[in-house]
Amino acid sequence: MGIAACAAGAWGASALLAGCAGAGVPATSGAAGAGPNGESQVVVTMTPSSEPAAGFNPLLGWGAGEHVHEPLIQSTLIATDNDLNFVNDLAVDYGCSEDGLTWTFVIRDDAIFTDGMPLTAEDVAFTINGIVNGEAAEADLSCVREARAIDGVTCELSLVRPNNALLYTLAVVGIVPAHAYGPDYGEHPIGSGRYMLEQWDRGQQVILRANPDYYGDAPLMNRVVVLFMEEDASLAAAQSGLADVAYTSASLAGAVPAGYALLNCASVDSRGISLPCNPAGTDVAVEGDMVYEGGNDVTCDLSVRRALNYGIDRIAMIERVLGGFGRPAYSVSDGMPWSSEAMEAATDVAAAERLLDEAGWQRGGDGACARDGLPCAFDLYYAAGDSTRQALAYDFADQCAALGIAVTPKGASWDDIYLRQYADPVLWGWGSNSPVELFELTYSEGWGNYAQYADAAVDANLEAAQAARTVEESYPFYRAAQWDAATETGVAPEGAATWVWLANVDHLYFEREGLAVAEQKPHPHGHGWSLVNNIDRWSWS
Template sequence: MQAGRAPQGGAQASTKQLGTAAAFSAQPDITRRGFLGTLVGGCAWALLATSLSGCTADKADEAVVVEEISAKDGSQKPSQIIVTMTPGSEPPAGFDPFVSWGCGEHVHEPLIQSTLITTNTDLSFKNDLATSYSCSDDGLTWTFTIRDDVVFSDGEPLTAQDVAFTINSIATFDGAEADLSMVNEAQAPDDTTVVITLNKPFNALLYTLAVVGIVPEHAYGEEYGSNPIGSGRYMLEQWDRGQQVILRANPLYYGEAPNIERVVVAFMAEDASLAAAQAGQVDVAYTSATLAAAQPAGYNLVNCASVDSRGISLPCVPSGSTLVEEGDMVYDVGNDVTCDQAIRQAINFGVDRDLLVEQVLNGYGSPAFSVSDGMPWASNDMQVTTDVARAQALLDEAGWELGSDGIREKNGLRASFVLWYMAGDSVRQGLAEAFATQMHDLGIEVVVQGASFDDIYPHQYTDPVLWGWGSNSPTEIYNLTYSDGWGNFAQYKSTEVDGYLDEALACVEVENSFDYWKKAQWDGESGIAPQGAATWVWLANIDHLYYVRDGLHLAEQKPHPHGHGWSLVNNVDQWDWLG
């Protein structure tokens, strides 16, 4: 339960995004297995179990040259790229949109499949399979007209029936990570028309449809995730589970042929990714703020702006006040310290977000004030300036008095709570510990506790938890704020805020909904903002960092959502080698 289930949305990508590319020294393409065989036979892959210093360039240079893939213009510049991603980026169920491919925790364009619509770099909508679409005045019926010239990679035509099959299957599949629960039914009255009826107005459906890949009804089965057939820009050439994925340009694709013919994605740990770049084995290697200074020769450090936010949920109700049921699970709810609004507001005004970015992220990030900073639906009223004096005054006025040990008390209750974070994540640990230090200066004791999510989930409604969120869709606000939202860990319930959220989703034109999203955050008197209910304290937005080989030009990036992975290659077909 990290990123929201809906896709991206928002502002222009940061100018930090791309570095200046230098002259490129061409790398030959390698065998399908040669690349990972090199990493395993060398020691970049073995860094999962050994230290970085144990790897040598001599072993890392054992790649076998097999073929040159020329660019589509006939030049001899290479048309293959090798990209590293986190092990968690590998889709556990394969390349199946019915489960999580494209629309799971780490939202991205599905590449192998086409979508009805997609988004520009400013996250405005544009057509993909659709040639036009409209919504009824009551917001309950969406009608799409689709292209009549699209075929799947097996040569069979794509029709509206395939679109309806995809949407209905996801809407009725309990294991689907794409949220299409608002869909009543999708129908195909003819081969080029799709009619989607909803059980409630929900214009943010468009953001989800922008990442839901359309699958062929005739070819879908239990093995689809391992052997996908699609109509997208690429086809699956090979998948070595736990190691790599190789994508190849789809010769039957209806759009412009990709600049990059083959995309090799290698899944590896962060230190192995660095070693692979240092050995010159990869073209793009993900990294983090803690390793960014170790920039390998021949690579630029590319900094992609994101809405990959880190924030802490703050339970708003007293302990034992209610229970939340999720399936067959029943959770205790409430916290007697954070249920005091003065505590939550003081935390929001007392935390120094700039210092967190500087100390924990080495400057590779930005202060976070909401789950959707920079998006057109984000309210400026969520942004607050660090004001320790105001924070202390709020606590004083609420009766939280400093004790002899420097921790405040009220009616015998210490201002103390446990803060959970995902163990093994150095950024979350660093943020949690630095946050705890800052809170101590306010007289609030924060006991930091790292654990697996399996161990964290029983505490998600009773204790503050440091989460990672962020998507390019306003539904992130809905999920975290609506009274019955599946991510409402604070258990904040407001009929007024719910009303704004319902109004936002009922707007026929998405652009007309933005003001309602903002009012749910703060309408001048109430909302979830720091000066209001303060249901969360947002800390930082994490920049996504990559080492990019000199001479490789990345196309302009959309703001990256939560997850350091596939979002980078949304437009890999538009990348190019310079020179």
């Protein structure tokens, strides 16, 4: 049997059996939670996209890629607790200079890599510099000029500009060994974290084993098997008893297999629609000579953008599309310390219709609005392979039709969507446990400013937020960037209304009875590794 937990239950689908064959992993003892040698084990399913294409390499995308999570195999300088407060990992002390341009980290002296070599400040500097200078690195450390080891336990980071949000990135950047890093590191990672890579069968599974030399508390879960599979196969894995924790969606959440319970993890996994703020023909030049078509003659009207924010019944949408497994979204950071109550837009259809009428959008005999011969209509792009986004897009279109706005959902590949991202509204998925996405989706030069909105006051508040001496001192500036009543500027519905946010999607799993999954911090975007951030604290009863 190819997957370590094959004997945990009867196979319920030939597709699963086929995926198991040939991987060469010994069968288990058959008891739930027992590994091949009787040690504690848990089997978790994840989406195929959760498999790291470049392997377990923090200098590329592991841990700090699109879907951020703790790297498990490697240690990090700091981490976040369930309340998203910073706690030490490798670092025993750290601080920032008065001008915000130098961060100093003092690390513990008892951490060793799995090859027996000690972890020193040289390894920290090597990792940080590797990301800063690496063209393929997904972690954003662009604010760092250089890292250097002062001595064996002290590393100093010199910044290009002050940026306290650096800490959120460092909390998911795994430290690699300078002496053992090479081209195949992602496939054969050496780390100092809670787990070691035992086996990786591409396209099928990853097996992690507890690191016996880990400097912290010994993991309660000795062996972790991660199976990469599509949603239907994940359900079958639970039905057959193959998986101990199997991810699922709202549409399948009612099919809880016998012997399992539904685990519902709150998230900041937000679904929202970008609304281009410039008229058609406002092309966007990025990445050197790359020019994208930009602007939209309908969504460039502020009244339309505000009407969309007030005219959508998010609660009804969540009931219809998500079966109630979600909550209304009003921003990319709902419930976070840096979020603003001004982003909330209570449903008020009458106000939405009044905004359109006052802006000159008149309903015709068919109920559709137009102004000066221009129909109040636009295309809405969504990822064609995502059934949830498709359902949200069509529900949104139905609600817009009642307002007199004609929305045409268009499923497409991401390659095609990226070509339209500045010209047409797009249904995106965002959300993280840091203010980085709020900054990038809002700042005029941000990589996620698809709305192409620019305001000097908003930019100034965002810059001040990053330059604040502490993370806590940054919160008022982030809130002001969303809405500043004194200057009447910001991206809130009362202001520029650059997005219409729809829902925060709950992350749902089938959890085997007898398994105690440790308390989860809010899950960021991505149905994968964030679940197992604290898998070392999971246990069986």
